[in-house]
Amino acid sequence: MRIGLVVPGGVDPSAEYRVIPVLLALISRLAARHEVRVFALRQQARPGHWRLLGADVDNIGSPRPRVRAIQALRAAHRAAPFDIIQSIWSADPGLVAVTAGRLLGVPALVHVAGGELAAVPDIDYGGGLSWRGRLREALVLRAAAHVSAASAPMVRALAQIGVRADRLPLGIDVDQHPPRAPRRRVPGSTARLIHVASLNRVKDQTTLLQALSVLRGAGMAFHLDLVGEDVLDGRIQRLAVDLGLADRVTFHGFLPQRPLRVLLERADLMLVSSRHEAGPVVVLEAAVAGVPTVGTDVGLLSEWAPRAARVVPVADPRALAGAVLELLGDENGRLELARAAQGRALAEDAGFTARAFEALYERLRPRA
Secondary structure, eight states: OEEEEEESSOBOTTSSSSBOHHHHHHHHHHHTTSEEEEEESSSSSSOEEEEETTEEEEEOOSSOHHHHHHHHHHHHHHHSOOSEEEEESSHHHHHHHHHHHHHHTOOEEEEEOSSSSOOBGGGTBOGGGSHHHHHHHHHHHHHSSEEEESSHHHHHHHHHTTOOOEEOOOOOOTTTSOOOOOOOOOTTOOEEEEEESOBSTTTTHHHHHHHHHHHHHTTOOEEEEEESOBOSTTHHHHHHHHTTOTTTEEEEESOOHHHHHHHHHTOSEEEEOOSOOSOOHHHHHHHHTTOOEEEESOHHHHHHTTTSOEEEOTTOHHHHHHHHHHHHTOHHHHHHHHHHHHHHHHHTOHHHHHHHHHHHHHHHGGGO
16 A cells, blocks of 8 residues: 655654654554655755655655645655555644645545644634634545544544544554553652653643642652753743752753653653643653653543543642642552553554554545
């Protein structure tokens, strides 16, 4: 089968920096059994081509990436026809996929995996904030041969606008992230907390640090490893100083997967403070490493709670701190949560995701 995969980015030739690990896991599994050509809209500013994990990658680059991506898909189809075109994320990748699919007579599938439908006005986040964004999604999702989404809350959000979608989480590569049994904490030890996300407004590290301030006031001994690229120009680091948390938080910046796994394995809890999520993938990575998550009621956490995750309302630092205190005070409960989370993550790993996409492709392929 010949598959055209349209993505915003996340497919750097290094396979380590500026990548989306779950996307690489999917590409490698599909490319092992099919011919896969990836069209990345904005991986790099300049156009380029490279091989990655058995697939050909065309970086479209600037200017006019959408128009030029459709042209590239048409040229590639003339050389060797596609059986399926798949976008990971809707928005611009979805628009490119369904337009090319209509022009070429090829089924185009759209996978919703981010903030395409979200509308969070106070932080100016989400594709649903503008009428253009809402119109684009309405057209793209109704033109798609099939729509899938990363979590049950995303499926429900699609249903609210009249679009039927299948739940299809993007699983992690257990070959790269081997399972590790949850470990028991040493009684009286400093709690090791971890948060993995870009420092931005939707990930809401302000609420995270405010929750840590509550924990400090409660006399809890803890240290947070905060991993992620800073796009807020140091604002979160300054807030940590203002709240008296400078000695309780280590800002690591971006880390590749190997050093990140080291931090995950020594953590007791993953913390998520996001205002919106389709996933997040870090919950899966932590679960496979034997670490449970306490976080906001978003994405996968919403459907995992209460058996495999603890959730609290968004933007509520006291509730987040309270859930952390409660779970760290119940070691048997923490370990039970970790085991349940690991079971969920392993049941829907990268192999599961690839097989689910392949089943869709086989079902839709005769329509071409």
